Amino acid sequence: MEKQRADSATLLLVDDEPINIKVFGAFLSEYFDVLVSTSGEHALQLAKGNNKPDLILLDVMMPGMDGYQVIARLKADPDTHDIPVVFVTALSDDADEERGLKLGAVDYIYKPCNLSILLARVRIQLELQRSRVWLEDQNAFLEAELERRQQENQQVQLQLLQSEKLAAIGQLAAGVAHEINNPVGFVNSNLNTLKTYIGDLLGVLDTYQKLAGDPKQVEQARQEIQKLRQQKDIDFLCKDIPDLIDESLDGLSRVRNIVASLKDFSHVGDNKWEMADIHQGLDSTLNIIWNELKYHCTVTKDYGDLPPVYCQISQLNQVFMNLLINAAQAIKGKGEISIRTWQTGREVNIEISDTGEGVAPEHLNRLFEPFFTTKPVGKGTGLGLPISQNIAKAHGGRIEVASIVGQGTTFRVVLPIEPTSVTRENEEP
Ligand SMILES: Nc1ncnc2c1ncn2[C@@H]1O[C@H](COP(=O)(O)OP(=O)(O)O)[C@@H](O)[C@H]1O
Ligand SMILES: [Mg+2]
Numbered sequence: 001m002e003k004q005r006a007d008s009a010t011l012l013l014v015d016d017e018p019i020n021i022k023v024f025g026a027f028l029s030e031y032f033d034v035l036v037s038t039s040g041e042h043a044l045q046l047a048k049g050n051n052k053p054d055l056i057l058l059d060v061m062m063p064g065m066d067g068y069q070v071i072a073r074l075k076a077d078p079d080t081h082d083i084p085v086v087f088v089t090a091l092s093d094d095a096d097e098e099r100g101l102k103l104g105a106v107d108y109i110y111k112p113c114n115l116s117i118l119l120a121r122v123r124i125q126l127e128l129q130r131s132r133v134w135l136e137d138q139n140a141f142l143e144a145e146l147e148r149r150q151q152e153n154q155q156v157q158l159q160l161l162q163s164e165k166l167a168a169i170g171q172l173a174a175g176v177a178h179e180i181n182n183p184v185g186f187v188n189s190n191l192n193t194l195k196t197y198i199g200d201l202l203g204v205l206d207t208y209q210k211l212a213g214d215p216k217q218v219e220q221a222r223q224e225i226q227k228l229r230q231q232k233d234i235d236f237l238c239k240d241i242p243d244l245i246d247e248s249l250d251g252l253s254r255v256r257n258i259v260a261s262l263k264d265f266s267h268v269g270d271n272k273w274e275m276a277d278i279h280q281g282l283d284s285t286l287n288i289i290w291n292e293l294k295y296h297c298t299v300t301k302d303y304g305d306l307p308p309v310y311c312q313i314s315q316l317n318q319v320f321m322n323l324l325i326n327a328a329q330a331i332k333g334k335g336e337i338s339i340r341t342w343q344t345g346r347e348v349n350i351e352i353s354d355t356g357e358g359v360a361p362e363h364l365n366r367l368f369e370p371f372f373t374t375k376p377v378g379k380g381t382g383l384g385l386p387i388s389q390n391i392a393k394a395h396g397g398r399i400e401v402a403s404i405v406g407q408g409t410t411f412r413v414v415l416p417i418e419p420t421s422v423t424r425e426n427e428e429p
Contacts, residue, residue, distance in 0.1 A: 009126050010035060012053035014043040014070065015088070016062040020111065024057070024088075027115045028122070040065030044073055047080045055125055057109075060089040060100065068103060075104045084125050088113075164383040172321075175291030179258050183251030190244045190251075197241055200232040261287035264317075271315065273419075273427050275308035278316070278348060282339060285320040293328050297337050297354075304342035310419045315391045319399075322384035323352045323411045329375070330356025330409060343417075347397075350413040358405040367401060388413075396422035 010033040015021050021036050028034050035053055037043040040062055047053060056074070060067035067087060074080045086107040087100045097108050106125055109118060207228060210221040228234070264284035286299065293299060327337045335355040342349050359367065366372045368389045373382030385399075392399045397415035416423070 009033070009054040010051055011122065012037065012043060012046055012056045014038075014040070014056065014062075014067075015059040017059075020059070020088075024115075024118070028119070031119065032122075039063075040067070040070040043070055044080075047074060047083060048077070052080075053083060054129060055122060056083055056085045057088045057122070058085050058105075060087055060091055060096070068099065071100070071103045071105060084129050086121070086125060088118075160381070160383065161387065164381045164387065167381065172288060175289060176258060176262065178291050180255055183254045187248045187251040190248045194241065194244055197237050197244075200228075200234070200237060204228050204232070204234060258287060260284075271312050273310060273312055273423065276311055276313035276316075278306050278309055278311075278341065278350060279303050281313050281317045282320055282341075282350070285317045285324065289321060289324055289328075292325060293337065296334050297328055297331055298335075300336065300338045302338065302340045304340070306341055306343055306348050307417055309348055309415055309417050310423060311395055311415065316395070316413075316415075319388040319391050319413060320350070320352070322388045323413075326384060326411075327352055327354035327356060327409070329379075330354050330358070332357060335408075346417050347414050348417060350415075351410055352413075353408060353410040355408040358407055358409055359401070359403040360405060364401065364403060368399075394422070394426045396420040 011028055012035045013021060013025055013028065014037045015024070016038050018038065021038065025034050025036050033051075035046050035051065037046055041064065043056070043058070047056065058067045058070060065073075067089070071085050071087075074083065074085060084106045085104065086109060087097075087105050088109045088111060089096070089100075090111045091097075092110050100108060106128070107121060109121060204225065207221055207225050210217055210224075261284040264280065282301075282303075286293075324337065331337070331354055337355075338351075338353045340349075340351045340353070363372075363374065368385050369382070370386045371382040372385075373380030389399050392413055392415065395415050397413065400412045400414065401409065402412075403409040419427075
């Protein structure tokens with residue numbers, strides 16, 4: 001009766017009565033592969049064998065190991081733990097049934113029984129088992145999928161942080177290039193002027209040489225010198241030369257400052273924890289972003305007495321830069337940025353205020369949300385403040401904000417001076 005065997009499952013039939021095995025076995029093998037056993041010990045071997053059964057029909061009363069013992073052993077073994085067990089028994093006492101169910105049986109069938117009912121109940125159990133396995137597979141699949149998505153998310157977050165940094169660096173590079181170009185431009189032009197001046201002076205010097213030569217030509221040389229001095233405006237040259245040199249030296253020292261600030265600011269690849277000077281960090285950062293501020297902001301500094309602070313200064317510079325650039329961007333038209341620092345107890349406070357447009361009250365508690373921005377696409381990423389808040393937290397500190405629409409905004413960074421448990425934790429490699 002091949003047509004009936006669509007179920008394609010293996011049953012293990014356990015009964016000490018050969019007649020039961022014969023009747024049930026003959027009937028069930030029309031539908032399933034049937035393994036048979038007349039003892040508990042042998043049944044356990046078959047259950048762990050190569051052809052593992054999908055369902056076990058287990059007699060309760062057997063000599064030697066009885067059905068309760070068999071099911072206890074099956075459930076204790078991870079190999080056979082999952083195989084559903086149906087008790088097939090002549091006992092029909094509620095207490096016995098309860099005992100079997102407590103041990104993990106999925107159903108009870110009473111002997112003697114109607115074979116079609118037996119078949120129906122076996123099929124139900126097999127179907128349930130398949131659904132259980134399917135659900136477990138689905139669960140495992142979903143868990144793996146969840147894990148994969150979480151990793152993907154983390155990857156995306158990292159990439160975004162990276163691109164925020166790159167964008168900031170790009171913006172800075174443009175500003176810094178401008179700051180360096182300016183002095184390089186006028187130093188270059190000064191050098192060209194000096195070259196002409198020196199040519200003129202050398203001409204006059206040549207003529208002076210003649211004074212020391214033939215006495216007959218002295219008078220002529222004197223007149224020539226007089227003429228040259230007027231022609232080339234030597235008096236002006238002599239006054240202008242020191243100015244040009246001073247101006248050039250000044251320009252070069254500006255370039256040197258910017259380069260030093262860049263080095264300070266970035267601490268190239270160096271995130272070490274150290275006792276550092278917050279004011280130096282602020283000044284370097286200001287130098288770097290000066291180009292973003294100088295046209296429309298005046299900056300006032302009110303630095304208090306601050307001790308060195310245990311920090312990663314290049315990270316703090318990143319925070320100062322984010323706050324200062326936000327301040328500058330909040331100022332439409334002209335305005336003022338004030339930087340104030342002071343110490344309270346064992347903490348330092350760094351406050352950056354602007355006279356910009358302020359923050360709408362409904363936005364105030366969203367500022368530190370990643371990707372929250374009110375700026376147009378391309379200008380704002382909404383990552384500056386969350387990154388800054390994270391840096392402050394990694395230092396055992398915090399950033400607070402207060403704002404009045406139309407008047408301005410104040411960000412305050414509060415940091416512990418000495419190493420704390422938080423900073424120590426973040427120090428671990
Ligand atoms: N000084 C400030 N004045 C007014 N609004 C500010 C100021 N700083 C930040 N904001 C608001 O917070 C938002 C988030 O800032 P931020 O995280 O630095 O991202 P982004 O500057 O890229 O928008 C800004 O879009 C702006 O709306
Ligand atoms: Mg910003």
